[in-house]
Amino acid sequence: MRSPRPYAPQTGPGAQSLTERRKAATQLDIARAACDLFAEHGPDGTTAEDIAHRAGVALRTFYRYFRNKQEAVAPLLAGGGDAWRALLAEEDPGTPLGEALERAVTRSLSGQQAVEEGLEVTRGLLRAAVDDQALRAVWYRVNQDSEEHLVPVISRLVGPEADPLEVRLLAAAATDAIRVALELWSTTQAPVSGPGSPAELAVRCLRDLTGAMPLLLR
Template sequence: MSRVSPALVRARPDGRTGRPPLTERRKAATRLEIAREAVRLFTTNGVAGTSAEEIAAAAGISARTLWRYFPSKESCVLPLLTGGIEVATQCLRSWGPDQGVAELLDAMLRSAGEIATDRAALLNLVRLTGSEPGLRAVWLEAHREAEPVFAAALAERAGLSAPDLDINVRAAMFNVALRTAVEHYASHTDPAAAEEPGLLEATVGQALRTAARGFSP
């Protein structure tokens, strides 16, 4: 998937659809490379031990260019955080009104390969959000921005012109389930060990099924 937005899946400024222009794709690629290098350096040296200049040098750009893309060194990680959210949004948009949670999970599983390249970096980043307040703030902000996007997709699925209270609650539950599942998986697995195939997907599935049950025992 092409990550064309600085945050989440949004309409293009010109209102058109389809593949974004080459310039936008290049910018997205640059942003993603900055994010990868930022996570690598943060994982090795910590946030306090990493400067924006070091991130820029690792990404092969100037510090001035980096600041054109991101307002802070912590926000450099945002393109990695939003990859999974974008996939989830696309799956919600294609989730039929006559389909259940199982079909949504199947769609998410089929789409997981789109972010597989950055999976290890994403998990390392989520682990860092547990001890680095600045990264935690970026992670939570990414999900805060995701919620109305999820709500719009769910409203469209329900045939509504705009989200109502029920839709907003469901979007919030979906959002929290995704975030909590990834955090749980990241904090309960060893980054140095080989990843057990399918375990992350199973964790996300369990969280979404729990959310679907609501307050039922």
């Protein structure tokens, strides 16, 4: 399966420069090649040279962006977190936070072919990570980065009066809800939608982890 195409670049204030967009596009080309090869041959059967060749770049270009073959998948894994935070950021301040979180999680994990293809790529990577410590480390780091980037999004939704500790705890719980759901789903043959899907599992995890949090009880 060919890995999904990246999202369109931003425009307007804060948009990336042409050089930054080209750099990001190259990284994503390498990431897609790494995911495809890992799915075909596993991490042990794939070299950095293989990935560079599949991506159509020189080996020195590969190492300009990534220290090792496992790190090459990070841009694609991070894309899921970027997408769900962007959906949450679309919510208006004052919207019931529990509803906003569930809506963003559900939308980010279902409903589009590109999302479903991306989930299958993630399932393959998580299965490969079971026996590859370096690949697991990339997965955990991507989730940690996503949690940190989620804090200002939640802060904006709840307003300046929110307790920073409660915001951090909610960001951690929401991130872990998605992480645990994807990890559990990857061990099954469950479909990408419907019962047992990532969206359903993530909402269940989110409710269990955040149900008693002060920010959601106000």
